[in-house]
């Protein structure tokens with residue numbers, strides 16, 4: 030038979046090895062430890078000579094089923110998991126970076142990731158080079174000077190900037206650097222960075238993978254040789270994914286393809302609709318032909334994703350009046366759920382930054398991040414329309 034397609038994989042991958050008692054669904058194994066009557070068998074499992082589980086901080090069957098599913102969806106040889114997306118990022122960087130090392134990355138990484146680069150790594154004598162997102166020449170120049178890690182994210186948060194993955198992977202390889210990418214925004218439905226030459230793919234499973242805003246988790250996919258090193262760092266340092274969260278993420282991932290297809294479609298329609306509104310200054314979405322990363326996105330993505338952002342006339346005053354009026358949107362810091370979620374970038378992705386830091390990466394105080402849900406898009410459009418129509422005279426522009 031042919032290799033199954035992505036919807037089939039997201040439903041069936043990583044399930045059958047973990048079923049017991051004829052159950053058709055992966056059980057949530059809440060046991061912290063796993064017992065053995067036979068002392069030799071226990072020793073063999075504990076020393077890795079035989080498959081099995083010893084202690085929940087190291088491995089757990091429900092957690093392994095989640096790892097299998099994301100590994101197969103990303104087309105990776107191996108995968109491991111973490112308590113959160115940030116744990117995936119910090120544990121991966123902690124495994125591969127040491128005092129005296131140099132890492133090249135972009136200015137527009139996720140807010141928490143950016144804090145690792147600006148606050149924590151420099152304290153460990155690790156040199157961090159923050160390049161202009163989308164400036165491929167600058168990144169290539171910095172990578173060629175020598176670095177241990179090239180760290181990427183595309184599309185980025187919140188202005189959905191695009192970086193050419195294949196081109197950057199080549200640059201990293203040529204310099205002998207490990208190329209790591211955060212694929213949270215695209216998901217494996219829209220983009221498989223391993224196929225484009227990167228070494229390791231990171232996910233905040235909290236977002237689109239789980240898709241229901243009810244579980245935190247993170248994942249790392251790549252060659253076994255690299256993933257095992259990070260797994261070892263994680264099992265000792267303890268940022269383990271909880272079995273209940275693993276179960277919720279597994280259940281969410283069964284509908285990944287359906288949800289992402291709908292979110293791609295809704296985001297595209299919302300982006301086009303917003304462009305037609307008087308009160309909207311600019312709309313950022315890689316699916317729009319005028320987006321600076323559109324051509325690269327077209328080349329490396331199968332869909333443009335569920336995330337977009339837009340800035341409104343009148344700045345934060347307009348945001349203050351507009352967002353409370355929306356009926357079908359959670360005003361929250363999350364993204365990637367079945368419900369539409371909105372929030373100003375200054376209170377969500379970049380809350381840790383100062384207004385000056387935000388301005389430096391082109392984030393206006395009136396920028397709104399919009400995570401398209403799977404609602405009927407006509408309802409979302411009407412909702413935006415009524416919210417804009419109800420703006421008071423003081424902030425609205427006429428004509």
Ligand SMILES: *Cc1c(COP(=O)(O)O)cnc(C)c1O
Pocket residue numbers: 113114115116139141142182186211213214233234235236245246247
């Ligand atoms: C949310 C997010 C993270 C962090 O994930 P958590 O699960 O919240 O720790 C990392 N990268 C991106 C792109 C994100 O959106």
